[in-house]
């Protein structure tokens with residue numbers, strides 16, 4: 001009987017130890033996961049409206065580095081602001097940078113957007129914009145490969 005009591009005592013002690021261990025592991029896991037989600041503990045910090053912070057963001061927006069407008073990636077040149085103001089409202093400037101076209105094709109693209117995508121009349125800015133585009137994003141002399149000619153297209157059978 002005495003031995004049985006002692007055994008029971010041990011089991012209880014071990015059980016208590018396990019519970020404490022379990023809780024500790026649980027707490028560490030939870031705080032670990034929390035730190036992963038919010039490493040700066042920003043949820044506990046009071047949000048301050050800091051006017052100097054806002055000003056630096058605005059200044060950064062139009063920062064030019066190595067001849068490139070940082071926020072949009074567009075080349076710094078005459079007409080840059082007109083392009084930013086008229087061409088980055090609906091889509092990323094990447095769409096412009098990725099495309100290299102002749103004057104006619106840039107105008108065609110603008111007309112296409114005006115006819116189908118609600119692009120507004122650019123007025124006197126159109127000349128400035130097209131000039132900027134064709135100066136800084138003209139067609140490349142040679143692409144990765146020449147355009148294929150004389151292709152014999154065939155119909156897919158279904």
Ligand code: HEC
Pocket residue numbers: 083086087088089090091095096099109110113117118119120129133
């Ligand atoms: C009113 C909205 C709007 C404005 C402003 C706008 N675009 Fe677009 N543009 C579009 C839409 C919509 C597409 C199609 C996007 C797509 O296919 O994901 C597009 C596509 C393009 C493309 C890709 C065309 C192609 O053949 O894939 C280029 C280049 C482009 N725009 C340049 C410009 C330029 C330059 C300006 C400034 C003159 C401009 N966009 C202003 C709406 C606009």
